[in-house]
Amino acid sequence: MAIKSTIFKANLQIADIDHGYYADHALTLARH
Numbered sequence: 001m002a003i004k005s006t007i008f009k010a011n012l013q014i015a016d017i018d019h020g021y022y023a024d025h026a027l028t029l030a031r032h
Helices: none
Strands: 006-016 021-031
Antiparallel strands (some): 006 021
16 A cells, blocks of 8 residues: 655745744645
């Protein structure tokens, strides 16, 4: 039985100077 999975990796860097919001997000999504 073969299992195929697609992995999505995304790095989001958000910098909102007006609101003083800084965030780094690392997302990993796996679709089977």
